[in-house]
Amino acid sequence: MKELLHAPAGSAGNNVYAQLKQQIVSLELPPGTTLSEKEMSIAFQVSRTPVRESFVRLAQEGLLLVLPQRGTKVSLIDPDLVEEARFMREQLERAVIKLACQSFPEEQLTALERNLELQQESLRLHDGRSMFELDEEFHRILFEGCRKLGTWSVIQQMNAHLNRSRILWLKTDPHWEHLYDQHRQMFEAVRLRDESRADSVMREHLTLSIANLSVLKEKFPDFFVTVQ
Amino acid sequence: MKELLHAPAGSAGNNVYAQLKQQIVSLELPPGTTLSEKEMSIAFQVSRTPVRESFVRLAQEGLLLVLPQRGTKVSLIDPDLVEEARFMREQLERAVIKLACQSFPEEQLTALERNLELQQESLRLHDGRSMFELDEEFHRILFEGCRKLGTWSVIQQMNAHLNRSRILWLKTDPHWEHLYDQHRQMFEAVRLRDESRADSVMREHLTLSIANLSVLKEKFPDFFVTVQ
DNA sequence: ACTACCATACTTGTATGGTAGTATGGAACT
DNA sequence: AGTTCCATACTACCATACAAGTATGGTAGT
Structure with missing residues (x-):
């Protein structure tokens, strides 16, 4: 299945984004789970930058809730x-x-x-x-x-x-x-x-x-x- | 970096995002206009990071088209x-x-x-x-x-x-x-x-x-x- | 025992240097 | 003149260091 819009498929940022999204929607990452840029950067073996990029995109979709200086968590189901x-x-x-x-x-x-x-x-x-x-x-x-x-x-x-x-x-x-x-x-x-x-x-x-x-x-x- | 005018009710990234979006939708930035992270970082007096963050969000909305290693431009109207x-x-x-x-x-x-x-x-x-x-x-x-x-x-x-x-x-x-x-x-x-x-x-x-x-x-x- | 304080270890936000890929213009060659 | 090649100047992408806000647990003072 191919993504029509948006940037490259092979970049680190997109990989992290795609995998995180899949895990969230499939409830592998249950609502309320706290994440952190650093934690995920270690898990995905990349720096914080592409992770942060993914967080921004997922937050815009309402899947993550980013609280500045406090943390990031998987949004609850509304x-x-x-x-x-x-x-x-x-x-x-x-x-x-x-x-x-x-x-x-x-x-x-x-x-x-x-x-x-x-x-x-x-x-x-x-x-x-x-x-x-x-x-x-x-x-x-x-x-x-x-x-x-x-x-x-x-x-x-x-x-x-x-x-x-x-x-x-x-x-x-x-x-x-x-x-x-x-x-x-x-x-x-x-x-x-x-x-x-x-x-x-x-x-x-x-x-x-x-x-x-x-x-x-x-x-x-x-x-x-x-x-x- | 100092915040000169328009008191930022939020983070630098959010300000850049909001202003860019407004300029794009209002056609102040006409479709096809080429942008670059560096250029905008100078214009907004911030580093490339918040600019890049804005680009990611705007690209997700289909307002920007990011071509890796080539450039970024305001998407044409489809x-x-x-x-x-x-x-x-x-x-x-x-x-x-x-x-x-x-x-x-x-x-x-x-x-x-x-x-x-x-x-x-x-x-x-x-x-x-x-x-x-x-x-x-x-x-x-x-x-x-x-x-x-x-x-x-x-x-x-x-x-x-x-x-x-x-x-x-x-x-x-x-x-x-x-x-x-x-x-x-x-x-x-x-x-x-x-x-x-x-x-x-x-x-x-x-x-x-x-x-x-x-x-x-x-x-x-x-x-x-x-x-x- | 209780409270106020503060060092510390987190968090996200920002700045910056380096990397790799791409377009371009000029020089060298045919 | 026309073509090929390559140095150069871009670009977005990524890693990393630093800044600033926040929660927490231990400690000193009451």
Whole structure:
């Protein structure tokens, strides 16, 4: 997978950024974890400069909270932001899938089908991580087919919050079969140009995403922002 | 290093970032302008480090293009991204204003009215810059009243592209009266809980935004990405 | 026992020197 | 004249040293 915008892929700064982001979103670095530039510079065997650069970028995305002269920590999950991310995705993805029903390139359509096959395979292997990535990829392809990749990349920003709660949820209660089924239905709807069906499935799909956020807050209280 | 003027409410890095961003979005730094860390560090009387930090952040927002070992320049306006930004705003703002028609706090409603008064005043003075800021503020208040400020801040990212083309357009053909009139209509629709009216006005409002993008491309060819 | 103080060991913020890659202009060669 | 090559002057990138703010634990004084 290639990064469209932004600087070189091979630089130390980008490597640190990419790896840190992956670890944060995947909850390997749980919300609230305290980091420090020096600590990470040792861990990644680079100087503080590229680490600091990564911190700046991650802070701008809301994944890190930098407190000057005090420390840096992985931001807690803000339930309000999670709901907003869901809201945002609902509006944009419903609009996009309706576009897709009007016109969708053959190339991306086969990409969707191929993706569904891979999902089925991952489902059989109970590979949750792979499923999550394929899920993301499925939606990305929809945006790609509608030439709205810029929109997708912007969504990713708030998604960082939504994704963390989704991963948390999927860890407690995997329900990949249902998600796969919805993806399959969306694919069929796009293929058959059935706008209303695509719209309703997508809406349900994205409502499901945070159905029981309050359950998660009870189960992992330390991961969430309490007062707002 | 001494801080000469404009008392820094924050760190040097933040100041440089804020000022650079303002200059880029307002087209004081036209698209295509080449910058360099050293050059800006001299201009802002700080070291290269905070400048570099700003560059990283602005590059992440797509406002700067950093070419390793080659240079840094203000990104050209990408017509496709402008259209995407408009598309995105249309979906989200229509959804938000419909929410607003269902429930909107009194506080933000009066803020909107106050904003309209200020728009009228700026209109009288032909103060384009003030009008632009009040326009932004008007829409921000709508999001605020629906508790969707996180969404608004994410929109700002792609808006950086949309705004530059809007400013360009408004420089060639001011049409503030029309925009003011639409704002007024939106306010009335929210006040009267008229969802369909709010929706249609907002849609027209955001379609207007880039009505004649091709004209701008002809008039300022150097500011736009040609091939994609 | 309790409080005030302060050395110390952190933290992020800033400045600066060095490194490697790139564009450019002029000299040497064909 | 046209081409090749290379010194030079850039660039962003990175490492490192220093500055300044903050939390903490021990100690002296009460």
